[in-house]
Amino acid sequence: MGNQSGPGKFGRRTVLQVAAAAGAAQLAPPFIISARGEETVKLGLDNPLTGVYAATGKNELTGCQLAVEQINAKGGILGRQAELLIEDSSSGDAGTAVQKARKLIDRDKVNFLLGNVNSGLSLAMAQVSNEKRILHIVPGGHTDAITGSTCHWNVFRVCNTTRMLTNAIAKSLMDRYGKKMYFITSDYAFGHTLQEGYDANLKQYGGTKLGEDLVPLGTTDFSSYLIKAQATKPDVLVFLANGDDLLNALKQAVQFGLDKRIHLAGANTELEVLEGLPPEARIGDWVAEWYHIQPGVPHVDEFVAAIKKKTGRVPTARTWFGFVGAWSCALAANKAKSLDALKMARALDGMELPPEVGLMPNTPFYRANQHQLIGSLYVGNAQAKGSAPDDLFHVAKVVNGKDVAGTVEESGCKMTWPA
Structure with a gap:
């Protein structure tokens, strides 16, 4: 990267x-x-x-x-x-x-x-x-x-x-861009639980899941997944990946011109990914988990x-x-x-x-x-240029984690302590 x-x-x-x-x-x-x-x-x-x-x-x-x-x-x-x-x-x-x-x-x-x-x-x-x-x-x-x-x-x-991440952004995506979504999802624990979180939000807010592709970790060619996603004509193409996988997927989505026809988004993004992208691919709505500009x-x-x-x-x-x-x-x-x-x-x-x-x-x-x-979670959009060369994310709102975390009971944790 x-x-x-x-x-x-x-x-x-x-x-x-x-x-x-x-x-x-x-x-x-x-x-x-x-x-x-x-x-x-x-x-x-x-x-x-x-x-x-x-x-x-x-x-x-x-x-x-x-x-x-x-x-x-x-x-x-x-x-x-x-x-x-x-x-x-x-x-x-x-x-x-x-x-x-x-x-x-x-x-x-x-x-x-x-x-x-x-x-x-x-x-x-x-x-x-x-x-x-x-x-x-x-x-x-x-x-x-x-x-x-x-x-x-x-x-x-x-x-x-992952549920905190999806709870912080899913409803706002549906409200702003539409409720028909297609997912490109990393095929391991991180991607699976992000997908479960989005599925729950779609059900809660009346959204539609047009399809989902599980993509192996380390995939470099996303062309077949992008072509398949485009054919379903979603309002939002959601990338549930991270690291080099997300970087490669976004690069190729822009090369295919999907950003001109479909809104691109996901759950969390990271500065490491944004730094590695060409300016034209620094797009879409995401959650940042911490940001270096916090006046x-x-x-x-x-x-x-x-x-x-x-x-x-x-x-x-x-x-x-x-x-x-x-x-x-x-x-x-x-x-x-x-x-x-x-x-x-x-x-x-x-x-x-x-x-x-x-x-x-x-x-x-x-x-x-x-x-x-x-x-805190920082919801906003990637940007090619901000207030400084390293300002690659616009924070639209700060979400209090308590508002999206659910309860301990809902998390499924049943803590057992040693005697």
Whole structure:
């Protein structure tokens, strides 16, 4: 995906230990002396650095890196320095993701597990983290089951559920453009639950589903799907995909001239995708899960400046996901005054994020007994040119996550805590 920010090249296993010398110098000397001899607190990130989701995975990594630097500059976790251990899960191989998770837990003895961008891999990793009783933060895997039907006491999620995404946009699309829709949907957990969300909204608001194509992850040629969709004459062609898949689908839809005859839209889009598209393909209505231009929201400009200093580029929603994920580990441990997973999960259960971490107009919080972060969603349209070269999304309205999340009961989560 062109022009993506990233931390550079990675080996098979990369270890980041941030000393944060500038920040540490401001701490009282007794703390520095005692902290130096302590074993580090380890955060294990098991996320894609190669494949379809490499760009989004690398940006989540950048957010984690900044968080670890800040955590260490502010005293660390329980007075000990934090260390980030990184594994490349690949973009679509659950076996690899599980193997890397076990390696981080069993061999590297991490205190926290983070990941994954891919919803299916997140589900597989959650089984491992629950078995091993380790606190697990999912920064960017959206499928509903993670904090729904297969929720676990030890698993927390930063990004929105797919149902929150579809609830935020589906009705407005039908009201503005028409109720006949055709869907091109990624054939794995993320796409499946997005489709279920749209299907529910169509039923609720009297829409019509003209058809649906399930497309394998990593598809590069969408021509047959686009021709089939065009023949049904929908009001809206809905793309339920992400990463390079969404980028390729939109490029080809514009090359076919579909944007001149059909409104193009979807659920969530990401700055990584918009950056990779030619200007003429930056079109359609979408949901952004975080955006770097938020006038008046405390600390957003500071976060943007810190990421630009590291990468030369503005942060994306993925950067924020990683940032919140790593900070959640420190917040849980420091509140619990323990690295015991159960005590930390209890501490994080229902917690509101501080403004310098939340970076949203609606204070994000982990909903009790579900562990889904509820914050803000940004509904609007992609744009070829905005107020700045990196302003590629126009926010038409900010939706409070509480208004589209449904209830814990509706999510299907029946949280069971250890004795």
